[in-house]
Amino acid sequence: MKKKHYIALFHPVGEEVKTRIDFDSEIEETLVYELLKLEGYSIYQFILQDYQYVMSFDELSELGVRFKLFKKERKTWFGLSKKIEQELLIYPKDGFFYPYQYGSYFYLFSREEIKESDFIKWMEEQFPNRWVDFDDTLAGLNSKTIKLLHQSDYILVTNHDYQKEFGVVGSKEVCATLTAKLRQEAFESFETEEYLQNKE
Secondary structure, three states: OOOEEEEEEEEEOOOOEEEEEEEEEOOOHHHHHHHOOOOOOEEEEEEOOOOOOOOOHHHHHHOOOOEEEEEEEEEOHHHOOEEEEEEEEEOOOOOOOOOOOOOOOEEEEEOOOOOHHHHHHHHHHHOOOHHHHOOOOOOOOOOOOOOOOOOOOEEEEEEOOEEEEEEEEEOHHHHHHHHHHHHHOOOEEEEEEEEEOOOO
16 A cells, blocks of 8 residues: 655644654554544544535434534625535544545544534634635644633644645643654654744
8 A cells, every 4th residue: 555644733722832743654544533532532523514525414324423514604705695504513433534535624532522502602713714724734723822612622624635634733731642642653754843833
């Protein structure tokens, strides 16, 4: 199997220093994300508008996947008309990852049971412009201003169209634990680099 080059950016909350980790591996992206799930945590997955086309809601239900559909009205270009957009929150289920082919995955890792109303309110406050907040540089994951839903939570967001590139935001302790987990895997070409939050 062909090796993939992974890029991970760790953004400790309230810290100016980020850590970038590069490594090569043959394993699938979802296995890397599963590796970054700490003991006692569950994964809540948020699916953005337009990324829901691979699997129908009926198929999700047949698989026993618990989810909540959020609908909201948005103005189209120039505000001439309106359309209804749908976003999806998938509740934790072991070994399941939504199989769409591209776009930005958004995972919230939490030790708490999260109510859908609390989750969507938090998303609207922290990520009001989804497409901008989850951009190719993961710049929307601004660890200097973000407020997590719970202090022990952490977030993983993948780069649009490149699931091998992802950013993580969490406490300094959580980020240190996750980087140590990656290091222990002894991936090939493993390199780390630290730099300031505002580095271009």
